[in-house]
Amino acid sequence: MQDLISVIIPVYNTEKYLARCVESVRAQSYTNLEILLVDDGSPDQAPALCDDLATIDSRIKVIHKTNGGLSSARNAGLDKASGTYISFIDSDDYIDPYMMERLHHVITKHHAEVAMLRYKEVAGDPPAPSPPETRETVYIAPAIDTAFLRLKIDSVCTGLYLKTAIADRRFAIGKTSEDIPFNFEVFKNIATFVYLPERRYYYFHNPDSISNGPLNAKMFNYLNFRKDIYKYHLESGFKNNIRLAEALYARAAFGLLLRLALYGHTPDLSTDNCRTKLTRVFRSHKRAFYTAPNIPFSRKVMGCLLDYGFPLIKFIRQS
Numbered sequence: 001m002q003d004l005i006s007v008i009i010p011v012y013n014t015e016k017y018l019a020r021c022v023e024s025v026r027a028q029s030y031t032n033l034e035i036l037l038v039d040d041g042s043p044d045q046a047p048a049l050c051d052d053l054a055t056i057d058s059r060i061k062v063i064h065k066t067n068g069g070l071s072s073a074r075n076a077g078l079d080k081a082s083g084t085y086i087s088f089i090d091s092d093d094y095i096d097p098y099m100m101e102r103l104h105h106v107i108t109k110h111h112a113e114v115a116m117l118r119y120k121e122v123a124g125d126p127p128a129p130s131p132p133e134t135r136e137t138v139y140i141a142p143a144i145d146t147a148f149l150r151l152k153i154d155s156v157c158t159g160l161y162l163k164t165a166i167a168d169r170r171f172a173i174g175k176t177s178e179d180i181p182f183n184f185e186v187f188k189n190i191a192t193f194v195y196l197p198e199r200r201y202y203y204f205h206n207p208d209s210i211s212n213g214p215l216n217a218k219m220f221n222y223l224n225f226r227k228d229i230y231k232y233h234l235e236s237g238f239k240n241n242i243r244l245a246e247a248l249y250a251r252a253a254f255g256l257l258l259r260l261a262l263y264g265h266t267p268d269l270s271t272d273n274c275r276t277k278l279t280r281v282f283r284s285h286k287r288a289f290y291t292a293p294n295i296p297f298s299r300k301v302m303g304c305l306l307d308y309g310f311p312l313i314k315f316i317r318q319s
Helices: 018-026 046-056 070-080 099-109 143-150 179-188 217-235 239-263 271-284 286-291 297-318
Strands: 005-011 033-040 060-065 085-088 114-122 137-140 159-162 192-204
Touching: 005 018, 005 046, 005 070, 005 099, 018 033, 018 046, 033 046, 033 070, 046 060, 060 070, 070 085, 085 099, 099 114, 099 159, 099 192, 137 143, 143 179, 143 192, 143 239, 179 217, 217 239, 239 271, 239 286, 239 297, 271 286, 271 297, 286 297
Parallel strands: 005 033, 005 085, 033 060, 114 192
Antiparallel strands: 085 159, 114 159, 137 192
């Protein structure tokens, strides 16, 4: 009998996309699924839609809760999940029909605790064709730490987790970029990780998503989490990976600085203060940013342009 996979889908203000997301899960070639729709007090028609969807597929279970944010919704799903394996999907995204089958195949083949694949950015409804199957790479501790940093593993949505590897770990409440510390804690404590370079998760550019828009105070969590991971490597025995962790810390500062230049900031923040803080971090660690192998060449070019061209980018945005 197939292992049960619990698919946790937080739902908030995504009534336009929810049916597409759920249908992509229902259509999986791997069929032994528990689909947990966690209504996080959504103010639109999504809660009723969750209930309607549950009537057409017995694998769907609905959890209604007061609004607490993405982390709270995922945690509620984890508390109710009964599967041997856990998957997370955002309700405005959707997945390839063979995603669960491929992840389950490689995670069980290598007796791993976590398996991950790649995502593809999409702007419309039609799913991209399934890419051909490719060969997976297996990492054994302590090489898992290097893989975590080299592959820049941020999102939980492209992975399949053995439930016992997650154990009682939960997502930080009230934070953004909460996937990073969650994954970091999981990866620190596993023995085998499998990476599958296939794009089977479709990340939809939702204009209403919390990941879009101007810089806000919560987005500095991303910088702080990357700083914590960098400090961990400075203080731990993983000396060979210090530069990789430092480069991602610098990349976080670069990413927030780019957002500030392109989209501005919320009224509670100051352009000068944000720019000063982010520029200080980036320039203090830019040697790692430009030399480490886990920063793409395109990002390094953009880093040069942004480091010296911030006023120009800001001027173009405001003109």
